[in-house]
Amino acid sequence: MQKTELLQGTLDMLILKVLQRDPLHGFAIAERIQRLSEDALKVGEGSLYPALYRLQDRGWIESEWGQSENNRRAKYYKLTKVGRKQLEVESEGWDRLCVAIRQVMQSA
Secondary structure, eight states, X not given: OOOOOOOTTHHHHHHHHHTTTSOEEHHHHHHHHHHXXXXXXXXXXXXXXXXXXXXXXXXXXXXXXXXXXXXXXXXXXXXXXXXXXXXXXXXXXXXXXXXXXXXXXXXX
């Protein structure tokens, strides 16, 4: 399957979305995005970690150290209350953008 490039700004929204359910470490975040997209989206470390730091600086996520399923020390990220609100804002904006793109693509 061909990999799809992410539109600028969508990675933050995807990270917030996958953290909505439960805290995850970085590798698990990237893995979940790839799995949920049925391998269409692959997030590399060079994009993932700067995004995580940016989201943490904005107060949308927070982190704490824990043990991974491999018994390794890993930083786990979780959504904050402010992050949940931002996810709502991002989701609404995404929905509007999808409608607008669909309208253009279906025009004669």
